[in-house]
Amino acid sequence: MAQSLSREARSEGGQRGDVAIDTAVRAAASDGKAPRTARGERTLRKILRAALQEFGDRGYSDASIVGITSRAKVALGTFYTYFDSKEEVFQALVRDMSDQVRAHVAPALKDARDGLDAERLALAAFLRFAAEHKEVYRIIDEAEFVDPAGFRAHYENTAGRIAARLAKAAQGGEIRLDGSALAAEVTAWAIMGANVFLGLRFAVWGNGDPDEVAAAANRLLSEGLAAR
Amino acid sequence: MAQSLSREARSEGGQRGDVAIDTAVRAAASDGKAPRTARGERTLRKILRAALQEFGDRGYSDASIVGITSRAKVALGTFYTYFDSKEEVFQALVRDMSDQVRAHVAPALKDARDGLDAERLALAAFLRFAAEHKEVYRIIDEAEFVDPAGFRAHYENTAGRIAARLAKAAQGGEIRLDGSALAAEVTAWAIMGANVFLGLRFAVWGNGDPDEVAAAANRLLSEGLAAR
DNA sequence: TTGAAACATGAACCGGGTTTCAACTTTACA
DNA sequence: TGTAAAGTTGAAACCCGGTTCATGTTTCAA
Numbered sequence: 001m002a003q004s005l006s007r008e009a010r011s012e013g014g015q016r017g018d019v020a021i022d023t024a025v026r027a028a029a030s031d032g033k034a035p036r037t038a039r040g041e042r043t044l045r046k047i048l049r050a051a052l053q054e055f056g057d058r059g060y061s062d063a064s065i066v067g068i069t070s071r072a073k074v075a076l077g078t079f080y081t082y083f084d085s086k087e088e089v090f091q092a093l094v095r096d097m098s099d100q101v102r103a104h105v106a107p108a109l110k111d112a113r114d115g116l117d118a119e120r121l122a123l124a125a126f127l128r129f130a131a132e133h134k135e136v137y138r139i140i141d142e143a144e145f146v147d148p149a150g151f152r153a154h155y156e157n158t159a160g161r162i163a164a165r166l167a168k169a170a171q172g173g174e175i176r177l178d179g180s181a182l183a184a185e186v187t188a189w190a191i192m193g194a195n196v197f198l199g200l201r202f203a204v205w206g207n208g209d210p211d212e213v214a215a216a217a218n219r220l221l222s223e224g225l226a227a228r
Numbered sequence: 229m230a231q232s233l234s235r236e237a238r239s240e241g242g243q244r245g246d247v248a249i250d251t252a253v254r255a256a257a258s259d260g261k262a263p264r265t266a267r268g269e270r271t272l273r274k275i276l277r278a279a280l281q282e283f284g285d286r287g288y289s290d291a292s293i294v295g296i297t298s299r300a301k302v303a304l305g306t307f308y309t310y311f312d313s314k315e316e317v318f319q320a321l322v323r324d325m326s327d328q329v330r331a332h333v334a335p336a337l338k339d340a341r342d343g344l345d346a347e348r349l350a351l352a353a354f355l356r357f358a359a360e361h362k363e364v365y366r367i368i369d370e371a372e373f374v375d376p377a378g379f380r381a382h383y384e385n386t387a388g389r390i391a392a393r394l395a396k397a398a399q400g401g402e403i404r405l406d407g408s409a410l411a412a413e414v415t416a417w418a419i420m421g422a423n424v425f426l427g428l429r430f431a432v433w434g435n436g437d438p439d440e441v442a443a444a445a446n447r448l449l450s451e452g453l454a455a456r
Numbered sequence: 457t458t459g460a461a462a463c464a465t466g467a468a469c470c471g472g473g474t475t476t477c478a479a480c481t482t483t484a485c486a
Numbered sequence: 487t488g489t490a491a492a493g494t495t496g497a498a499a500c501c502c503g504g505t506t507c508a509t510g511t512t513t514c515a516a
Contacts, residue, residue, distance in 0.1 A: 193425025224452030
């Protein structure tokens with residue numbers, strides 16, 4: 001049921017450059033305010049898309065429900081058919097954006113020649129995504145204050161995925177490994193933090209070529225800084 | 229003149245664990261709303277201290293002027309003797325916190341045996357500071373949305389300082405160096421991002437021992453991940 | 457075709473927070 | 487000691503945006 005609705009609605013949305021919003025649709029759906037009609041799902045998607053834009057370019061506190069509904073071209077009250085509050089849409093969006101990032105990075109890993117190369121490709125994919133979707137970057141960052149739980153979940157999941165990749169590479173003997181659990185977690189968080197800030201500097205603000213930036217960062221990661 | 233006022237006022241403030249707020253005092257002072265009296269400076273300091281607490285534990289949008297003035301134990305209207313708006317105090321605070329971080333990290337560098345060791349000590353000092361002053365961490369982070377210019381300035385300055393340290397170490401032949409300007413900037417931002425996220429994970433959220441975390445991160449930085 | 461459920465509408469309500477201001481108190485300095 | 491400048495006060499004006507709700511429209515299944 002939900003399946004067929006999704007397929008129907010997706011075929012009319014999805015302009016170039018837009019990110020999908022399926023996770024948010026499902027999140028809202030599991031919320032007791034699920035649309036039960038194709039029209040309903042279409043409206044929900046319009047609102048979610050509009051909310052992404054509104055939050056993306058005005059920030060949480062300057063964003064307004066009127067702003068969202070007028071972008072979506074629906075009446076003010078319609079918003080409350082699908083969400084209980086401003087905060088709730090934002091949370092739905094955060095979960096979705098978290099998923100978006102993962103979904104855009106994952107396929108890039110397929111081409112990796114080895115574990116370190118996977119990290120390079122992951123970073124390059126992330127940089128490309130961040131450059132093209134600054135709104136997404138911004139929403140996740142602002143979640144630190146508006147939806148701390150969602151924010152934390154996003155980064156813990158991301159760090160967990162990095163740690164898992166490193167563990168696999170360590171098992172294959174490709175990267176050095178000192179058994180300490182702390183060292184493993186520190187490494188994962190350090191890589192993640194570096195990636196996020198490189199995204200801020202070179203994708204969101206400046207324009208560095210994603211591949212060059214990723215290559216430079218990868219050399220640092222594999223060889224370190226100490227002279228031979 | 230301002231000198232003697234500062235000395236006077238400082239002697240009555242400064243409870244244990246508090247961060248200083250001198251830069252913010254000066255910033256406000258250069259703003260046309262400078263206090264011209266010892267009493268005035270005392271009040272300004274009370275407001276700034278209160279604002280730091282209020283923003284620190286409620287976040288920018290939940291923080292209120294009433295909250296600030298009642299913490300400071302001054303009347304609501306007094307606030308507007310020193311600041312034109314809520315945003316303006318926040319900006320003053322951001323500049324100040326940026327300075328605080330620098331001021332707490334700088335002295336730790338004196339004991340460094342070499343360039344890489346300096347980075348280790350810098351991180352350890354930062355972690356200690358972040359653990360003890362989560363409000364400061366939070367305010368700088370939230371500046372991304374409330375005071376983008378201040379936020380950007382903070383990180384560009386920080387990255388610049390890291391880059392300068394690395395350049396010096398490279399000149400001494402201690403760390404490898406490929407001449408590329410991009411690589412140098414990528415390295416500085418990567419280190420900074422790693423530090424910030426390690427601060428979030430181990431100082432603000434969890435509790436990792438600053439020295440152990442810094443040691444683990446430093447090994448990653450100097451040796452990299454590639455197996456021998 | 458029809459009626460019940462789902463959805464859409466936007467004016468009005470409402471609370472909370474920022475900012476103003478005129479009266480009052482304290483400080484500085486001659 | 488006197489007075490102008492600096493600082494303090496808090497009630498009230500003012501603004502703005504989130505949320506509600508009664509009414510009207512569309513959808514869907516029988």
